[in-house]
Amino acid sequence: MKILVCGGAGYIGSHLVRELSTQQGYEIIILDNLSKGHIKSIPKGIKFEKADIRDKTALERIFSKHKPDAVMHFCASISVGESVADPLGYYENNVAGTIYLLQVMKKYNVKYFIFSSTAAIFGNPKEVPIPDNARPEPINPYGDTKFVVEKILAWSENAYGLKYICLRYFNACGAHESGDIGEDHDPETHLIPLILQVALGQRESVSIFGDDYETKDGTCVRDYIHVTDLATAHIRALAYLIKENKSQSFNLGSGEGYTVKEVINAARNVTGHPIPDKVEDRRIGDPAILIAGSTRAEQILGWKRKYNTIERYGLQPYSSTFSWFLIGHWDQRGQ
Ligand SMILES: NC(=O)c1ccc[n+]([C@@H]2O[C@H](COP(=O)([O-])OP(=O)(O)OC[C@H]3O[C@@H](n4cnc5c(N)ncnc54)[C@H](O)[C@@H]3O)[C@@H](O)[C@H]2O)c1
Numbered sequence: 001m002k003i004l005v006c007g008g009a010g011y012i013g014s015h016l017v018r019e020l021s022t023q024q025g026y027e028i029i030i031l032d033n034l035s036k037g038h039i040k041s042i043p044k045g046i047k048f049e050k051a052d053i054r055d056k057t058a059l060e061r062i063f064s065k066h067k068p069d070a071v072m073h074f075c076a077s078i079s080v081g082e083s084v085a086d087p088l089g090y091y092e093n094n095v096a097g098t099i100y101l102l103q104v105m106k107k108y109n110v111k112y113f114i115f116s117s118t119a120a121i122f123g124n125p126k127e128v129p130i131p132d133n134a135r136p137e138p139i140n141p142y143g144d145t146k147f148v149v150e151k152i153l154a155w156s157e158n159a160y161g162l163k164y165i166c167l168r169y170f171n172a173c174g175a176h177e178s179g180d181i182g183e184d185h186d187p188e189t190h191l192i193p194l195i196l197q198v199a200l201g202q203r204e205s206v207s208i209f210g211d212d213y214e215t216k217d218g219t220c221v222r223d224y225i226h227v228t229d230l231a232t233a234h235i236r237a238l239a240y241l242i243k244e245n246k247s248q249s250f251n252l253g254s255g256e257g258y259t260v261k262e263v264i265n266a267a268r269n270v271t272g273h274p275i276p277d278k279v280e281d282r283r284i285g286d287p288a289i290l291i292a293g294s295t296r297a298e299q300i301l302g303w304k305r306k307y308n309t310i311e312r313y314g315l316q317p318y319s320s321t322f323s324w325f326l327i328g329h330w331d332q333r334g335q
């Protein structure tokens with residue numbers, strides 16, 4: 001089976017490629033414009049097409065050349081804060097880009113689509129952990145772009161018979177066990193790599209965006225899920241889609257939430273670095289608490305987190321950052 005992995009040079013996509021390439025029966029083609037991804041994260045022997053999903057001519061060329069059977073779609077602009085400042089850019093890349101991709105899939109009769117959705121579609125959830133069937137009510141443009149695509153997918157199934165799976169990741173974290181791929185965004189906006197940059201002496205302090213939320217220590221709560229566990233969920237989702245021929249949406253998280261302060265403290269414990277912090281104003285568009293209920297993925301896909309003990313995480317150096325956080329995360333809880 002030929003799988004076109006759009007955004008396969010990025011953080012989560014590159015981990016999916018690593019896992020998928022260990023499975024029998026899949027041929028992988030990566031499409032990425034390298035705006036954020038890294039050529040060095042593409043393993044030797046995997047086909048690569050440098051292209052932008054907003055370039056329909058390029059998409060047509062790639063589909064006609066490789067004739068994929070399924071598409072996994074990781075490409076997006078991904079920062080909540082940036083999306084508030086530049087909503088049009090976000091709708092263009094995340095919504096218009098996805099429409100072009102779906103149009104070309106339709107033209108080349110490609111039926112299976114796996115979409116990187118997000119916890120950000122839920123806005124300020126009414127129930128925590130957020131059930132799979134909670135009603136999406138995004139509160140920032142980034143989350144809304146993903147919700148719009150989810151609706152486009154449902155209507156496309158209705159009209160054209162597209163079969164799709166939306167995987168709503170909570171906060172991805174960690175790095176590949178080999179240590180040669182991991183999170184490497186420039187500029188970095190995600191909390192854990194920013195904290196680790198302080199420990200590495202590359203930044204003086206980490207900002208805490210708001211300490212007046214209604215949470216146990218006033219800082220935002222997020223559910224951090226290991227990137228390799230996200231990758232294995234994709235492989236299960238693909239197998240399910242092909243076997244059952246049924247569209248579905250799944251939350252993917254750990255079911256546990258950590259405040260910004262807890263994450264910083266965990267990193268202090270693990271690295272032994274004081275990691276100075278600075279409380280700043282709230283970041284616009286940030287919900288107070290996001291924790292996943294992933295019952296559906298567990299029950300329907302048989303997905304289970306592998307990376308849930310300190311022994312599993314280990315110290316994983318990658319580039320200039322380390323996935324130290326998760327070790328500390330468990331130390332702190334006494335596990
Ligand atoms: N990182 C997280 O915590 C998280 C959480 C929930 C959902 N997601 C979603 O998962 C997906 C992957 O996230 P990530 O953290 O790996 O991001 P990333 O930026 O590392 O990866 C995205 C990749 O897509 C490529 N890309 C972006 N726009 C493109 C375009 N127009 N044409 C071609 N390539 C393009 C980038 O170069 C990059 O390699 C995104 O859709 C994101 O919204 C991420």
Ligand SMILES: O=c1ccn([C@@H]2O[C@H](COP(=O)(O)OP(=O)(O)O[C@H]3O[C@H](CO)[C@H](O)[C@H](O)[C@H]3O)[C@@H](O)[C@H]2O)c(=O)[nH]1
Nearest residue numbers: 078080118119120170171189190191207208209220260286
């Ligand atoms: O310097 C920082 C950076 C972040 N934060 C806080 O840390 C938490 C996590 O922020 P991240 O930027 O690391 O991640 P987000 O929760 O904003 O968003 C991430 O996870 C979402 C799903 O939950 C998305 O899908 C999105 O792509 C991805 O960026 C938030 O409360 C944020 O306010 C800080 O306090 N200081």
